Amino acid sequence: MLSLVVLDAIERLGLAPAACAGHSLGEYSALVASGAVSFDDGVRLVVARGEAMAHAGEDAPGTMAALLGISDDDAEARATGRGRRVGGQLQRARPGGRGGDHRRHRHLDADREGARRTKGAAHPVSGAFHTPLMAGARPALRKALGDASFGAPEVPVVANVDARVHNDPGEWPGLLSAQLCSPVRWRQTLETLDGLGATVLVEVGPGGVLSGLARRAAPDLQALSVAAPGDLDALMDAVATPESWRSEPTVHHGEHLYMSERVVVSPAGGIFAPEESLAAPGTGLLPGTPQPDGEAAHSTVGVGDLVGRVGVVEVRTPFAGQVVRWLATGGERVQEGQPLVWLRVESGAW
Numbered sequence: 445m446l447s448l449v450v451l452d453a454i455e456r457l458g459l460a461p462a463a464c465a466g467h468s469l470g471e472y473s474a475l476v477a478s479g480a481v482s483f484d485d486g487v488r489l490v491v492a493r494g495e496a497m498a499h500a501g502e503d504a505p506g507t508m509a510a511l512l513g514i515s516d517d518d519a520e521a522r523a524t525g526r527g528r529r530v531g532g533q534l535q536r537a538r539p540g541g542r543g544g545d546h547r548r549h550r551h552l553d554a555d556r557e558g559a560r561r562t563k564g565a566a567h568p569v570s571g572a573f574h575t576p577l578m579a580g581a582r583p584a585l586r587k588a589l590g591d592a593s594f595g596a597p598e599v600p601v602v603a604n605v606d607a608r609v610h611n612d613p614g615e616w617p618g619l620l621s622a623q624l625c626s627p628v629r630w631r632q633t634l635e636t637l638d639g640l641g642a643t644v645l646v647e648v649g650p651g652g653v654l655s656g657l658a659r660r661a662a663p664d665l666q667a668l669s670v671a672a673p674g675d676l677d678a679l680m681d682a683v684a685t686p687e688s689w690r691s692e693p694t695v696h697h698g699e700h701l702y703m704s705e706r707v708v709v710s711p712a713g714g715i716f717a718p719e720e721s722l723a724a725p726g727t728g729l730l731p732g733t734p735q736p737d738g739e740a741a742h743s744t745v746g747v748g749d750l751v752g753r754v755g756v757v758e759v760r761t762p763f764a765g766q767v768v769r770w771l772a773t774g775g776e777r778v779q780e781g782q783p784l785v786w787l788r789v790e791s792g793a794w
Contacts, residue, residue: 447473447649448483450670454576454648458707458771459683463609465602465633465642465655469493471623476684477648478597480613485592491622496581497573497624556750578624585624589617597711600640607632609640613741630654634662636680646670706763706781707771714755716778722751722767743767751769751785754778 451461465786466474469490476486594613603610603619607629610619634657637645646660647669656666670679710716715785723743745751745761752759765787772784 448476449488450648451477453673454646454670454679455771456783456785457680460769461599461646462636463600463602463642464597465637466621468604468628470649470654471604473595474601475616475648477635478601480595480597480601480616481592488591489588490583493581493585493624494583496588498501499578499584500578508525509794574624574626574628576625579749581624582621586621588616589620593749602633602636602680603628603629604633607636607651614673630657631661634658634665636667638662642669646679654778660717706765706787706789708751708759708761708763708785708787709760710754710778710780710782710784712754712757713780714757714761714776714777716752716754716772716774716784718752718770718772718774719750722785745787757794759784761787763787763789 447466451473461477462481463475464478466472470479472486472490472493475481476483481489576717594616596611600611601611603616604623605619605626610616636643643666645655645658645665645667646657646704647653647667650671652669652671655667655669658665666682668675668678668682670676707737710746722745744766746764747762748760749764750758751761767785769786770784771786772782778784
């Protein structure tokens with residue numbers, strides 16, 4: 445869940461995802477990032493999944509390998525043919541980027557021998573993940589999924605098993621259970637994100653494998669990895685480039701930091717108390733800030749208007765515009781310079 449630590453740093457810049465997807469274990473981080481699963485439930489599910497898969501790997505030993513330079517259909521056919529010839533089980537676990545990717549269970553040398561004009565590489569893993577050999581992990585994971593709470597995602601989340609967006613929270617326990625034994629359709633996931641209007645794909649957390657795959661499989665997407673503080677500058681440059689926006693984005697309105705948007709930051713450190721009369725459009729008031737009777741909540745502010753307090757220090761906006769999202773909640777301890785309110789500013793008001 446280190447990816448969520450990096451995501452927190454990104455959100456403190458005033459940025460938020462327009463859509464989410466995670467590869468394999470990363471799907472749990474994607475659900476937490478979207479608000480569909482709480483952080484606590486996400487941690488519990490990741491632990492339960494890891495333990496269940498470890499036991500399944502002991503009961504049904506296997507390994508995995510990648511075949512490069514072969515199509516998905518050819519990989520499927522080769523797995524079936526070689527599995528019969530050597531008496532083992534070979535399964536495709538991840539349709540990959542351009543050129544395909546094939547992972548298998550046993551008899552690595554025999555399979556590599558049959559993969560002509562391809563490159564085979566073993567993966568240092570403890571089991572044949574995303575194949576039927578993981579079926580033994582499903583009962584324990586299903587129990588953990590049944591104990592967790594799922595809500596409607598705040599932004600679209602693309603599932604591993606079918607590369608489709610699922611907004612119904614009741615579908616996700618079944619999708620996560622099926623994910624154990626199903627291929628990760630990552631290339632198709634990238635195509636779905638592209639169809640949603642995404643232009644910048646951000647790999648959040650350590651490593652750069654997924655952003656590398658994206659650059660090969662979906663060259664229309666600008667892919668980058670954010671794993672260290674220095675990567676945040678590159679991210680800001682990416683989203684601040686006008687060429688990275690589409691003229692008619694189909695993603696959720698207000699989820700990108702456009703030039704017409706600004707954030708109001710904290711002038712000091714302390715406990716944040718939002719102005720009670722303000723509300724983000726369509727979201728109602730912040731928790732713990734009841735609206736006085738007879739006064740209508742509004743979401744617009746003028747230059748110099750009070751948007752809250754940090755301790756005894758007033759927070760006034762230097763911009764006029766509309767509240768898009770609160771970036772801190774009432775009672776949260778904030779630091780000086782931390783973003784508090786995301787505004788869509790009026791023309792000529794900044």
